[in-house]
Amino acid sequence: MSHLMNEDLARAQMAARLGEAQQLRVAGNLARARRLSRKAERAAQQARLALARAL
Secondary structure, X not given: OHHHHHHXXXXXXXXXXXXXXXXXXXXXXXXXXXXXXXXXXXXXXXXXXXXXXXX
């Protein structure tokens, strides 16, 4: 059950970072947006790994 909570947390963090990245792109801050996007990609990868380990 805890792996589901970890997955939900990773998804929430990823969604928040993607939202921040989108807002920053609109504001023209592309360098920070790219960093946040990479963090979101890493969070998604970690969530997939955690799910794979749990199965």
